[in-house]
Amino acid sequence: MRLYDVELTSRFWLGTAGYPSPQLLLDAVQAARPGLITCSLRRQGQGGNDFWGFLQALGTPLLPNTAGCRTVDEAVNLAFMARELFATNWLKLEITGDDYNLQPDPFALVDATRELSREGFQVFPYMTNDLVLAKKLLDAGAQVLMPWGAPIGSGQGLSDLNGLKALRQRLPKVPMVIDAGIGRPSHACQTMELGFDAVLANTAVAKAARPAAMAGAMARAVDAGRAAFLAGPISARELAQASTPVVGTPFWHQEPQ
Numbered sequence: 001m002r003l004y005d006v007e008l009t010s011r012f013w014l015g016t017a018g019y020p021s022p023q024l025l026l027d028a029v030q031a032a033r034p035g036l037i038t039c040s041l042r043r044q045g046q047g048g049n050d051f052w053g054f055l056q057a058l059g060t061p062l063l064p065n066t067a068g069c070r071t072v073d074e075a076v077n078l079a080f081m082a083r084e085l086f087a088t089n090w091l092k093l094e095i096t097g098d099d100y101n102l103q104p105d106p107f108a109l110v111d112a113t114r115e116l117s118r119e120g121f122q123v124f125p126y127m128t129n130d131l132v133l134a135k136k137l138l139d140a141g142a143q144v145l146m147p148w149g150a151p152i153g154s155g156q157g158l159s160d161l162n163g164l165k166a167l168r169q170r171l172p173k174v175p176m177v178i179d180a181g182i183g184r185p186s187h188a189c190q191t192m193e194l195g196f197d198a199v200l201a202n203t204a205v206a207k208a209a210r211p212a213a214m215a216g217a218m219a220r221a222v223d224a225g226r227a228a229f230l231a232g233p234i235s236a237r238e239l240a241q242a243s244t245p246v247v248g249t250p251f252w253h254q255e256p257q
């Protein structure tokens with residue numbers, strides 16, 4: 001898939017926070033071969049340059065994020081730091097508006113997206129699944145959107161299926177990556193079957209009993225869901241319909257002998 005003129009090799013993206021050890025993170029990356037990995041400058045700063053160097057050495061495209069920021073100014077300052085550290089204009093913009101469910105602040109997101117886009121950043125805003133917010137973020141300069149599946153770390157999967165379907169249907173050409181709340185490979189597969197462009201997961205992999213095995217399963221689920229979407233799945237029906245409606249007609253368009 002191509003985003004902001006960069007080709008990514010996988011539609012599964014992996015967060016790098018909270019693994020039991022660097023080795024298990026490395027194993028997860030090798031098992032999943034994600035299209036990109038994220039890096040939280042604020043939250044993962046304790047390891048400092050060592051950790052950031054470790055991530056860069058993985059050789060996977062890196063998407064720095066502003067997790068932990070609560071204001072436009074904080075996020076913008078961190079964005080400039082990320083650009084300097086990682087030599088990239090890509091930025092996953094996170095601005096928390098509510099501490100209970102870590103819900104993004106829609107107003108601050110729009111303001112920060114406008115300011116950062118003006119400064120040449122290529123912004124990936126982490127947002128709720130609100131259609132009007134999506135349009136305003138696009139107007140502000142974002143070309144990719146990252147609606148939540150459910151609150152970060154909850155593992156609930158797609159908690160507002162109708163809202164997400166509406167978002168996909170109303171903005172069919174906008175690249176959209178479902179970020180947060182993915183708990184299982186089935187959630188990732190369902191996301192892709194709905195026609196979303198990619199999936200980002202962190203907690204479900206980092207906190208799994210075997211992170212590398214889960215990372216691999218997630219990546220395969222994303223591939224399967226994408227293949228199913230492209231294959232044109234049938235619509236669910238309320239009533240039964242015999243698979244072979246007429247005796248002796250193996251193909252539906254064949255005239256009975």
Ligand SMILES: CC(=O)[C@@H](O)[C@H](O)COP(=O)(O)O
Binds near residue numbers: 016155179182201
């Ligand atoms: C990794 C990242 O960038 C975050 O947005 C978040 O941590 C992802 O959510 P989950 O941890 O629920 O997958």
